[in-house]
Amino acid sequence: MNKKLYIETYGCQMNFSDSEIVASVMTSHDFDITTGPHDADVIFLNTCSIRDHAEQRVLNRLRALQHLRKKKPGLLIGVLGCMAERLKTGLLEDKDLGMRIDMVVGPDAYRQLPQLLMDAESGQKAIDVMLSADETYADISPVRYGADGVSAFISIMRGCENFCAYCVVPYTRGKERSRDPESILSEATQLANKGYREVTLLGQNVNSYRWPGRDHGQPLVFSELIGMVAAIDPLLRVRFATSHPKDMSDQLLHAMARYPNICKAIHLPMQSGSSAVLRRMNRKYSRQDYLNRVGAIRAILPECGISTDLIAGYCGETEAEHRDTLSVMQEVGFDFAFMFKYSERPDTLAAKKYPDDVPDQVKTRRLTEIIHTQQALSLKSNRRDVGSLQEVLVEGYSKRSKNHLMGRTGHNKVVVFPACEVQPGDYAVVEITGCSSATLKGVLRQKGLLQQAGRQDG
Ligand code: SAH
Ligand code: SF4
Ligand code: F3S
Secondary structure (H helix, E strand, C coil), X not given: CCEEEEEEECCCHHHHHHHHHHHHHHHCCCEEECCCCCCCCEEEEEEXXXXXXXXXXXXXXXXXXXXXXXXXXXXXXXXXXXXXHHXXXXXXXXXXXXXXXXXXXXXXXXXXXXXXXXXXXXXXXXEECCCCCCCCCCCCCCCCXXXXXXXXXXXXXXXXXXXCCCCCHHHHHCCCEECCHXXXXXXXXXXXXXXXXXEEEECCCHHHCEECCHHHCCCEEHHHHXXXXXXXXXXXXXXXXXXXXXXXXXXXHHHHHHCCCECCEEECCCECCCHHHHHHCCCCCCHHHHHHHHHHHHHHCCCCEEEEEEEECCCCCCHHHHHHHHHHHHHXXXXXXXXXXXXXXXXXXXXXXXXXXXXXXXXXXXXXXXXHHHHHHHHHHHHHHCCCEEEEEEEEECCCCCCEEEEEECCCCEEEEECCCCCCCCEEEEEXXXXXXXXXXXXXXXXXXXXXXXXXXX
16 A cells, blocks of 8 residues: 655745646655645655745744654654754754754755655664755646646746845745756646646746757847746736846746736846845845836736735835835835744855844834735725736635625735626626725636637726
8 A cells, every 4th residue: 555645835936836846756665645744754845045935934844743753652753844854963963953854855956755764764863955956847847736737837847046135035945957958848738738727937037047059059038038938828818937137038928928927027026125225135126127018018018917926124124115115005006915023044145245233123013014004905906807808717615605706807916706607717797896905805707718708908
């Protein structure tokens, strides 16, 4: 009988995508994936180091899982992903941690998992945190164990070399590398053939995707790749994340304009509205550069949704610099934002160069102001949609009620509407009848795509 593996994933979409690679490696080595820790022979936590809070959550969870060893002697617990890469052998020190961890495996070492597991089974501590310059797992077909059958992630690149001063990712994920386009296209084609209706192309900075041309030809760039994915099937929605503002090209915007099935939503992390703060962050663009990119989006894709990431209380941030963030938020009118308190990460450029000198209560207050500003902007953005017809890809049932379906608009807004003849995986034209700052509410007007109903979301 196969052994059982339970995987729990923290952090970004890249990590969720990696867990599907891990599942693929393990299920081809006599493991079945199980949905909870209690009947598992092996437990993997695929972890995130982006903020201290993310690491503390994982450590607490690891502590809470230890009691399962009593019921299951031989249970193995492994730490995968970014914390494994950052903390390395530190995670194997039972005394320092106050608990036992059996395996530590970094994000480029997942092919070694079966061997590492054998080491761990024989009682040795198993660790592999080698980073690679070229691993992309291109030939490994992800096992979509948690999937809804509608929407899937496709990793198109790994690593990051931007070294934003606050960020741990370049250290935990290593060198930036792009994946062979043929393997990306065949993965997308297979998903479409299986009935998937949406793929999200993933990388820390997809706009620097680059695949060398054959015979000294031009390299293939992201704006071309996304067009090739979009051409596979007009019923397959294509999304992507994330775009670094310094690399977001007009060519990409034109490609988005050309294909109706490329969703008109761009996640463009701004981090701060102050050029001085952006310089200390090593983001390589100014407030005005960012606004110019937003101008290009509005000019080429007038209806495009724009979302962002913001950090409150970065090193040396003054009250005036904080207000620059609030004002740029108003100026752009973001549809959605992920908002964070700055958390110093050991060994990053910021940790070496700038004191983490904004007091915690000031960070909290600034974050609260940013959140309130965004809530008002999100509500405004959602109110604009009330009365419009939206093309919704139905993903499943609403978390709150089985009598409601849940899906997303092309702009990546969540829509909830009464259950009716449409199913998860169907397109539905929904008339928006109300909203909160987080959700649109509506009623089904027609099955299928909006073009067939006549676009009215002008
Ligand atoms: N590659 C993406 C971001 C990945 S990390 C990009 O550059 O756009 C996701 C977000 O976490 C970042 O955009 C940033 O807002 C936030 N973040 C990263 N490091 C952080 C830190 N040390 N403290 C607080 N937030 C951080
Ligand atoms: Fe981190 Fe910057 Fe790379 Fe994004 S682009 S992962 S914020 S270093
Ligand atoms: Fe976290 Fe690693 Fe992603 S640090 S955000 S899981 S790349």
